[in-house]
Amino acid sequence: xxxxxxxxxxxxxxxxxxxxxxxxxxxxxxxxxxxxxxxxxxxxxxxxxxxxxxxxxxxxxxxxxxxxxxxxxxxxxxxxxxxxxxxxxxxxxxxxxxxxxxxxxxxxxxxxxxxxxxxxxxxxxxxxxxxxxxxxxxxxxxxxxxxxxxxxxxxxxxxxxxxxxxxxxxxxxxxxxxxxxxxxxxxxxxxxxxxxxxxxxxxxxxxxxxxxxxxxxxxxxxxxxxxxxxxxxxxxxxxxxxxxxxxxxxxxxxxxxxxxxxxxxxxxxxxxxxxxxxxxxxxxxxxxxxxxxxxxxxxxxxxxxxxxxxxxxxxxxxxxxxxxxxx
Ligand SMILES: Cc1cc2nc3c(=O)[nH]c(=O)nc-3n(C[C@H](O)[C@H](O)[C@H](O)COP(=O)(O)OP(=O)(O)OC[C@H]3O[C@@H](n4cnc5c(N)ncnc54)[C@H](O)[C@@H]3O)c2cc1C
Ligand code: SF4
Numbered sequence: 001x002x003x004x005x006x007x008x009x010x011x012x013x014x015x016x017x018x019x020x021x022x023x024x025x026x027x028x029x030x031x032x033x034x035x036x037x038x039x040x041x042x043x044x045x046x047x048x049x050x051x052x053x054x055x056x057x058x059x060x061x062x063x064x065x066x067x068x069x070x071x072x073x074x075x076x077x078x079x080x081x082x083x084x085x086x087x088x089x090x091x092x093x094x095x096x097x098x099x100x101x102x103x104x105x106x107x108x109x110x111x112x113x114x115x116x117x118x119x120x121x122x123x124x125x126x127x128x129x130x131x132x133x134x135x136x137x138x139x140x141x142x143x144x145x146x147x148x149x150x151x152x153x154x155x156x157x158x159x160x161x162x163x164x165x166x167x168x169x170x171x172x173x174x175x176x177x178x179x180x181x182x183x184x185x186x187x188x189x190x191x192x193x194x195x196x197x198x199x200x201x202x203x204x205x206x207x208x209x210x211x212x213x214x215x216x217x218x219x220x221x222x223x224x225x226x227x228x229x230x231x232x233x234x235x236x237x238x239x240x241x242x243x244x245x246x247x248x249x250x251x252x253x254x255x256x257x258x259x260x261x262x263x264x265x266x267x268x269x270x271x272x273x274x275x276x277x278x279x280x281x282x283x284x285x286x287x288x289x290x291x292x293x294x295x296x297x298x299x300x301x302x303x304x305x306x307x308x309x310x311x312x313x314x315x316x317x318x319x320x321x322x323x324x325x326x327x
Contacts, residue, residue: 001044003038003042004041004044006041007049007050009024009050010053010056011057012056013059014059014209017057017207020050022179024052025203026204028052029041029052030054033055033107035107035110040120043127043129061074063087065087065091068215069218072213074211075113075114075211076112077112078110079113080105083099092171092213094167094242095167095222097167098166098167099113104232104233113164114211116163116164117162117164117175117208119161121160121161123139123159123302124301125139126139140197141196155195155196156195156196156197157196157263157299158199159261160192160263160264160265161236162265163236163239165259166259167224167257168211169257169266169267170217170222170243170257172216172217172255173211173212174214175191176209178209180205186201188211192264194263199263220243221245222241222242223320223323224240224241225239225320226239226240227304229304236259237260237302238258238260238261238309238310238313240257240317240320241256242255242256242324244275244321244325250278250279252276253272254275256317256320258292258296260302261296262295268292271288271292274291275321284321285319285321285325286318289313289317293313298310
């Protein structure tokens with residue numbers, strides 16, 4: 001599958017990048033590591049006139065611990081750099097665990113945290129070649145007017161399939177977005193819409209520039225569990241992140257989030273809150289798993305059955321809660 005024709009823009013700094021973005025917004029796609037964008041362009045899911053290749057913008061890379069224990073991560077930081085950061089591994093382990101499961105080592109060397117956050121939603125009827133999609137009459141997400149997954153409705157249920165966003169939700173992470181009117185900062189949770197088509201609140205002339213991990217989320221225990229067909233490379237088909245703080249054998253705080261079973265990564269507040277103040281045992285971990293499984297809405301968008309994926313959310317949540325509480 002060949003790439004469509006486009007003009008490559010290679011800014012050397014953030015200011016130059018913003019200039020191109022503001023000028024060509026609607027007709028432009030941002031390339032960070034390109035590990036998702038390039039396959040999608042080959043499948044003609046995106047045919048932009050311009051591609052803004054950010055790889056030369058060195059100021060957009062780096063992990064910067066702050067004196068108060070918070071951390072700033074620039075959007076172009078690779079997943080390998082996150083996985084290998086001893087600081088993040090010690091203080092924000094749920095993030096390094098999740099980053100280490102993305103794709104394969106080669107793809108993590110290219111893929112960035114910003115690209116992982118902005119990742120397009122996925123569906124068996126969408127991530128296909130133009131010829132394949134044409135043979136099925138296309139679908140609502142691209143060029144058609146029917147959803148093959150939920151034919152009665154007008155909503156797209158394509159699943160958000162990034163591994164690091166559930167970990168970031170457990171850490172109450174915020175992101176910085178730069179646009180023509182300057183910079184704004186918002187909780188990551190508010191970035192996703194829950195719709196498979198316009199899945200993120202990002203205008204075509206905006207860029208995710210930084211991720212912030214707050215001091216208060218430092219030093220939680222962190223666990224990430226992921227279901228995929230090939231353990232060496234695949235996108236998640238269900239994923240659960242748990243961050244937990246304990247005191248005197250009881251849970252002082254707990255957060256649970258999941259991915260790949262809804263059109264957005266989901267923080268399951270009730271599942272984390274029910275653990276607070278209690279000592280973890282099998283029954284309690286199982287009850288948290290039940291709540292998480294009820295919040296999952298897997299459909300036939302992915303390789304494994306919705307029933308199995310929902311069940312694995314239950315199982316992974318239970319296992320991750322027990323692991324986070326173990327000594
Ligand atoms: C075989 C294979 C397996 C994979 N497995 C996994 C997996 O297991 N888990 C997983 O999470 N991902 C997986 N991926 C997807 C991908 O490798 C990662 O999600 C990666 O983090 C994407 O980052 P990137 O920098 O390469 O993004 P890109 O491909 O460059 O961009 C992805 C999207 O985000 C937009 N974008 C990127 N950066 C920004 C920014 N700073 N601001 C605004 N928009 C931006 C791009 O325009 C594009 O729409 C897989 C990909 C492949 C090819
Ligand atoms: S969920 Fe429906 S509309 Fe969305 S990509 Fe899949 S088939 Fe298309």
